[in-house]
Every structure is written in structure tokens, then in C-alpha cells.
Amino acid sequence: MLQQVEEKRIGLSYVRPDGTLTDEGRAVWRRIDDEKKMLFYRWMTMARLFDRRSIILQRQGRIGTFAPLEGQEAAQVGSAMALSKEDWIFPTYREHGVQMVLGMPLNLILLYWMGRVEGWRPPELLRLLPPSVPIATQLPHAAGAAWASKLRGERSVAVAYFGDGATSEGDFHEACNFAGVFRLPVIFFCQNNGYAISVPFSRQSATPTVAEKAAAYAFPGIRVDGNDVLAVYEAMVRAIERARNGEGPTLIEAVTYRHGAHTTADDPARYRSEEEAREWVQRRDPLKRYRALLRSEGLLTEAEEREWEEECRRRIDRAVKEAEAEKAAPPTHMFDHVFATPVASLQRQRREWEGDGRA
Amino acid sequence: MPERTMVQAINDALSVALEKDPRVVVMGEDVGKNGGVFRVTEGLWHRFGDDRVIDTPLSESGIIGTAIGLAVGGMLPVAEIQFMGFIYPAFEQVVSHAARFRTRTQGTFPLPLVIRAPYGGGIRAPELHSDSTEALFVHTPGLKVVAPSTPYDAKGLLLASIQDPDPVIFLEPMKVYRTHRQEVPEGWYEVPIGRARKVREGEDVTILAWGAMVPVAEKTADAWAKDGVSCEVIDLRSLYPIDEDAIIESVKKTGRAVIVHEAPRTGGLGGELTALINERAFLWLEAPVTRVTGYDVPVPYFALEDAFRPDVRRVSEAVRQVINF
Incomplete structure (x- = not known):
């Protein structure tokens, strides 16, 4: 009984925690081709292994403070796989799963975590913005980019990624409000992992869900099991369809959990119970349940699994090598790209650094 | 050459820019049907329509935040903050994003954005309607800040700001909005940013x-x-x-x-x-x-x-x- 209530609370769900499909899920499963089914698995695995490797790199002092995503792979991979090249993506700092699915090379993702701004050169035509560090501030940008798309008569939609803590910020409200008023083709994709660093969602919001907040802006809010890649993908596909058809914005709340710390500088044992974490890590893990589904559907063998994990490790090794081999930018690089045309006082400061003395 | 007040000169600049470049949008509180609380945008909404001259929600951070998104998406937004003393809710958007987009994206996503704000005192306005906090923005690397004192310069500097590939804070001294008229050329001309x-x-x-x-x-x-x-x-x-x-x-x-x-x-x-x-x-x-x-x-x-x-x-x-x- 308790479990039923919990399942309901968690929203749209196609793949149960034990890896079996719900009736609705079965219908969706039939519509999806095998290649995509495998890509869900492959990217979730890649995201997890990249994430784990990044934590080790941080411990070794090879990258800076890192924000791990383990546990949120289904939310990130499922949503990103519904997007097209022309769409605008405004992520936070925990979205390397989204970034890699969209085509951001792993070595460039690592460069960012090495404190190297010059690494930001996404493949051409990729409308992926750099991580937004101040919470919720990227939501109005997504609304604005969606607005530009609408004014220009383009097909593209915009997506803002954010966490549950962001819903307490004024910019969440302002962005949702603009999106509702102007019916903008934007998707607000919230990964509700239950905690903003240490503060639980109950301290962020008096409403028990994020999704219901959409009602205040007169657009739909969908709550989905964020650890169910199929449900996340389907929710995102519907939201994108709505946006492309001119029906306006959607708020998606993907209910999930970060298995680890907020960042490598955080200790979650201070604010979460072991029992709670165990429940999510052992029983609700997004990758474990999806692997179980693929196995029972005869799409994945243990050998194939091992093979793919090896391939991921090879690619990650290569990315680490490439990132570490990346030639250091000269210190004067900080003066580049402040303005399109450097202003005189800045040029003088640059010369000052270079030791030419003052003008 | 027609004689114009600063209000009329800025109106003319916006009109010339809207006419010349379909990417230009004027946005802000009361800038549409009402023509702005100082009538700076008078007539523009009637002439250019709801998609070019946009009455927004009363939402400063939303205005600047969506203007940033519009600029990233290929538009040239000219956003109005009704008084400089009301810009503070948008301060984070200006400082953390508008000023840093070019650097952060290494030039991939430059931010051609103009933020207009009436500023300064002298018109017997209520509290917070008379601030001159230009130094906050001058101190923020990545922004340009201009403040004309004549109708001629106001039009030329505004057109230069709209043309500029980087974000510009355009401050309009309310006290001299209507105090004198000056000959202002028709059409497009620019007063270069960075010249006294x-x-x-x-x-x-x-x-x-x-x-x-x-x-x-x-x-x-x-x-x-x-x-x-x-x-x-x-x-x-x-x-x-x-x-x-x-x-x-x-x-x-x-x-x-x-x-x-x-x-x-x-x-x-x-x-x-x-x-x-x-x-x-x-x-x-x-x-x-x-x-x-x-x-x-x-x-x-x-x-x-x-x-x-x-x-x-x-x-x-x-x-x-x-x-x-």
C-alpha cells in the first residue's frame, strides 16, 4: 500500500524500479527502435563512468571541484535524447550527461573542470550554452532564446535545466511568467533530487511537487520518475511537440536523487540518512533497472555490457589524455574576448602584464 | 534639420533602428501602448507592432534575462528599465551574465544588448527614482556605459550602442530630457562610444x-x-x-x-x-x-x-x- 502511494507520488512511470514495464510503458517501448533503446543504455553508462572517473581526477588534484551527477543519468540522457541540433540548451554545472549526449566532446567537458575557459568551443552549430553557475538565472535566458525562435519563425525550442533549489529563486518565477504570458516554446526541466546542497525540498517549497507550480503560469507541469529513462524521454518528447506546435511551455519535474555529494567539497552524510540513500542507490538506480529491462528483452548480454564499459573507459582515458595535453593558454588570454574590439585601457593593462611598462 | 528634445531624439533613434534592422526589438514596462512613462517610445508600438515594441511583465530580472536570451537567439534587444533605481533586481543578470557572456563563451555567443535607463535627479521624483549608480556598472568588466547630455549625442550614441556587438548600459539624464532642443539629423548616424x-x-x-x-x-x-x-x-x-x-x-x-x-x-x-x-x-x-x-x-x-x-x-x-x- 505504502509503495503504491509512493509510485503515484513519483508521477509518470514506465519502467518500474525492478526493470519491468508498466502497461503504458509497454506501449511506449514498442514505438521506440532498438538503436535508441541501446543509446539510452550506452549514454547512461558513459555518463556514470565519466562521472566516477572525474571524482577520481579531482581527488588526484587533476581537475578542480566537481559536481557529480551519479543517480541522475536517466533524467539527463532521457531528456537530452529528445532534443534536436537546432534546439537551445541552457544547462547548470551538473549536466555533463546532457552535454555529452548533445555532442560536447569529453575532453572539453574536462577542460571546463580544469578551470580552463578556453575549452569552451562546442562543435559548430551546437546551441549548447556553458553551465550557468548562479542558480535559476539561466531560466530567463531559455525563455528569451525561445522567444527569439518564435519571433523569427524558427522550429527550435529552448530548454533550461535546473534543480529543485532553483524553484525558490525569483528568476524561476520571472522566467515561467514570461513563458506563460508570451506562450514561448520553452521547456523548464527540473531535476528534483531532493536536496539543494543540504536543504531538503520541504524547506524550498510548501507545495509537495515542483510540477504543480506550472498551474500558476497556465501551462502544464508533468511529474515523471526521473530515474526512468523511458518516461523522461517520453515526457520530453511530448513537451517538445507542444512547443513546436505553438502550444507554449511545459514544466517537467524529474524526480531523482544524486547518489553522491553536491560537489567533491560536500559530505552528504551530514544531512541525509544512510537508509534513504540506500533505498535510492540500491532499489531505484536508473541504470540498474534499465539494464535489467534490456536483459529481459534480450537486447543486452553480460558480455556486451562488459564490452561497452571497456569502450567507455577507453574513450574517457583518451579524453583525459587530450585534456591534459591541451597546451596551457598564455596568461594574457584573460584579456581576450572581453569585448569584440579591445578597449584602450584594457590593452594598456595587457601590456602592463607583459612587462612593457605603462603607456 | 529638425530641432528635437532628448526624448524626441531617443525616440527617433529607436524608430530608425527598428526600421533598419528587423532584429531590433524594444522591450520593457509600459514601452508599448503607453509609449513609455516619459513618452520616449511614443508611437513606436503603433508603427512597428506588438512583436517589435513589447510591453513586458513588471519584472526587471525577467526583462534583462529574456533580453539576454533574445540576443543569444539572434535578436538585437533594446531593453528599458523604467528608472535606474529599479535596475537592482536585474543586477545579477547584468553582472553575472550580460557582462560575461562573450568571455565565458570565448566569443561564440556575443551579447549585443542595450539596456536603457533614465537616471539622476532633479525632477522631484519619488524615492529611488533619482539614483546615479553608474559606477556599479563601470566597475563591471565586460560592459560599456554611456550617458549623453544632448539630444544629438543621445541619438548618435544610442545608434552606436545598438550597433555595438557588446552590452551597453545607456543612461538617460531625466533632468535634461526636455530642457533644450537641438538640431538632430534625420536617419542613421553614430556618435562613437569611447569619445568625450x-x-x-x-x-x-x-x-x-x-x-x-x-x-x-x-x-x-x-x-x-x-x-x-x-x-x-x-x-x-x-x-x-x-x-x-x-x-x-x-x-x-x-x-x-x-x-x-x-x-x-x-x-x-x-x-x-x-x-x-x-x-x-x-x-x-x-x-x-x-x-x-x-x-x-x-x-x-x-x-x-x-x-x-x-x-x-x-x-x-x-x-x-x-x-x-
Whole structure:
């Protein structure tokens, strides 16, 4: 009984925690081709292994403070796989799963975590913005980019990624409000992992869900099991369809959990119970349940699994090598790209650094 | 050539820009049907329609935040904040994003964005309607900041700002919105960002001012001219980047500088200009560089605003000090 209530609370769900499909899920499963089914698995695995490797790199002092995503792979991979090249993506700092699915090379993702701004050169035509560090501030940008798309008569939609803590910020409200008023083709994709660093969602919001907040802006809010890649993908596909058809914005709340710390500088044992974490890590893990589904559907063998994990490790090794081999930018690089045309006082400061003395 | 007030000149600039480039959108509170609370956008909504001249929700962070997204998406937004004293909810969007987008994306996503805001006092407005916090934005790397004092410059600088590939804070001194008319050319012309304007030639002392303080500086110069003291008046126009060469050249000639601004003294732009003169013209100085500014108090309610804002009496006194030093 308790479990039923919990399942309901968690929203749209196609793949149960034990890896079996719900009736609705079965219908969706039939519509999806095998290649995509495998890509869900492959990217979730890649995201997890990249994430784990990044934590080790941080411990070794090879990258800076890192924000791990383990546990949120289904939310990130499922949503990103519904997007097209022309769409605008405004992520936070925990979205390397989204970034890699969209085509951001792993070595460039690592460069960012090495404190190297010059690494930001996404493949051409990729409308992926750099991580937004101040919470919720990227939501109005997504609304604005969606607005530009609408004014220009383009097909593209915009997506803002954010966490549950962001819903307490004024910019969440302002962005949702603009999106509702102007019916903008934007998707607000919230990964509700239950905690903003240490503060639980109950301290962020008096409403028990994020999704219901959409009602205040007169657009739909969908709550989905964020650890169910199929449900996340389907929710995102519907939201994108709505946006492309001119029906306006959607708020998606993907209910999930970060298995680890907020960042490598955080200790979650201070604010979460072991029992709670165990429940999510052992029983609700997004990758474990999806692997179980693929196995029972005869799409994945243990050998194939091992093979793919090896391939991921090879690619990650290569990315680490490439990132570490990346030639250091000269210190004067900080003066580049402040303005399109450097202003005189800045040029003088640059010369000052270079030791030419003052003008 | 038609004579126009600053309000009309800015209106004309917006109209010319909207006509020339379909990417330009004017957005803000009351800028549409109402034509703006100062009538700066009068008639534009009727002429260009709801998709080009956009009444937004009352939402400063939302206005600047969505304007950033519009710019990323290929538009050229000209966003209005109704009064500079109301820009603070959007401060994070300006400082954390508008100013940093080019650097953060290594030029992949530049941000051609203009933020217009009426600023300064002198019109008997309610609390927070008279702020001059230009230094906050000048201190933020990645932004350009301009403040015209004449109708001609207002139109030319606004068109230059719209044309600029980087974010520009465009400050409009309310006090001189309608105080005088000037011949303003039709069509597109630009006053380059980063160039000061020599308002009048002088030999004995340089007065540096911008916005609504320029007419105060001019009146001071008039008053001293009768006593045989010749003041050179320079209108900075561009607060970042600053036209350092024009300032240094003038101070080297006169040997004396008085800086006038409405903003509070501590941390104001006057301190920066003083440092600049010390660094580049110290040996030419006949007297310490002197500042006439607002005081380090919250801008008073309007009953006391005349006591707060620099006037001819205070600027004249500063001129006397540097002449008699």
C-alpha cells in the first residue's frame, strides 16, 4: 500500500524500479527502435563512468571541484535524447550527461573542470550554452532564446535545466511568467533530487511537487520518475511537440536523487540518512533497472555490457589524455574576448602584464 | 534639420533602428501602448507592432534575462528599465551574465544588448527614482556605459550602442530630457562610444562632467568667464571606456581639474578619474584634483535633492579652490 502511494507520488512511470514495464510503458517501448533503446543504455553508462572517473581526477588534484551527477543519468540522457541540433540548451554545472549526449566532446567537458575557459568551443552549430553557475538565472535566458525562435519563425525550442533549489529563486518565477504570458516554446526541466546542497525540498517549497507550480503560469507541469529513462524521454518528447506546435511551455519535474555529494567539497552524510540513500542507490538506480529491462528483452548480454564499459573507459582515458595535453593558454588570454574590439585601457593593462611598462 | 528634445531624439533613434534592422526589438514596462512613462517610445508600438515594441511583465530580472536570451537567439534587444533605481533586481543578470557572456563563451555567443535607463535627479521624483549608480556598472568588466547630455549625442550614441556587438548600459539624464532642443539629423548616424566631447575650450581649469551635470558645468564656466577665468568643459559621454586621452590632453593644458558627478563620492567615478590624472598628468598639475559630487547618503527625498546634487555654487567654489591653490 505504502509503495503504491509512493509510485503515484513519483508521477509518470514506465519502467518500474525492478526493470519491468508498466502497461503504458509497454506501449511506449514498442514505438521506440532498438538503436535508441541501446543509446539510452550506452549514454547512461558513459555518463556514470565519466562521472566516477572525474571524482577520481579531482581527488588526484587533476581537475578542480566537481559536481557529480551519479543517480541522475536517466533524467539527463532521457531528456537530452529528445532534443534536436537546432534546439537551445541552457544547462547548470551538473549536466555533463546532457552535454555529452548533445555532442560536447569529453575532453572539453574536462577542460571546463580544469578551470580552463578556453575549452569552451562546442562543435559548430551546437546551441549548447556553458553551465550557468548562479542558480535559476539561466531560466530567463531559455525563455528569451525561445522567444527569439518564435519571433523569427524558427522550429527550435529552448530548454533550461535546473534543480529543485532553483524553484525558490525569483528568476524561476520571472522566467515561467514570461513563458506563460508570451506562450514561448520553452521547456523548464527540473531535476528534483531532493536536496539543494543540504536543504531538503520541504524547506524550498510548501507545495509537495515542483510540477504543480506550472498551474500558476497556465501551462502544464508533468511529474515523471526521473530515474526512468523511458518516461523522461517520453515526457520530453511530448513537451517538445507542444512547443513546436505553438502550444507554449511545459514544466517537467524529474524526480531523482544524486547518489553522491553536491560537489567533491560536500559530505552528504551530514544531512541525509544512510537508509534513504540506500533505498535510492540500491532499489531505484536508473541504470540498474534499465539494464535489467534490456536483459529481459534480450537486447543486452553480460558480455556486451562488459564490452561497452571497456569502450567507455577507453574513450574517457583518451579524453583525459587530450585534456591534459591541451597546451596551457598564455596568461594574457584573460584579456581576450572581453569585448569584440579591445578597449584602450584594457590593452594598456595587457601590456602592463607583459612587462612593457605603462603607456 | 529638425530641432528635437532628448526624448524626441531617443525616440527617433529607436524608430530608425527598428526600421533598419528587423532584429531590433524594444522591450520593457509600459514601452508599448503607453509609449513609455516619459513618452520616449511614443508611437513606436503603433508603427512597428506588438512583436517589435513589447510591453513586458513588471519584472526587471525577467526583462534583462529574456533580453539576454533574445540576443543569444539572434535578436538585437533594446531593453528599458523604467528608472535606474529599479535596475537592482536585474543586477545579477547584468553582472553575472550580460557582462560575461562573450568571455565565458570565448566569443561564440556575443551579447549585443542595450539596456536603457533614465537616471539622476532633479525632477522631484519619488524615492529611488533619482539614483546615479553608474559606477556599479563601470566597475563591471565586460560592459560599456554611456550617458549623453544632448539630444544629438543621445541619438548618435544610442545608434552606436545598438550597433555595438557588446552590452551597453545607456543612461538617460531625466533632468535634461526636455530642457533644450537641438538640431538632430534625420536617419542613421553614430556618435562613437569611447569619445568625450569638448563642450567648450578653456585655458585655466578643466571641468569633467556627464549627463545632467554638463549644463551645471557650463553655467559655472559662464560665471567664471565674467571674472576672467577660462574653464574648459569636457562631457565624458562614455563612462566606460573612458576617453582618457581627451581628459589627459585637457588637464595637461590647464593644469587643474574639477570633476562633477551626481553620484555619491566614495567609490564614484570621480575617484577613478582622479587616479587617471595622477597616473598620466601628475607633473602638469597646479592644484589637487577636486571632486564635486553627491554626498555619501541615500539620495534624499526630493525636498532635499537640491542640497544633494552639485550645483553652480558648489562647482564654482571648487573652481575657486583649484585656481587659488
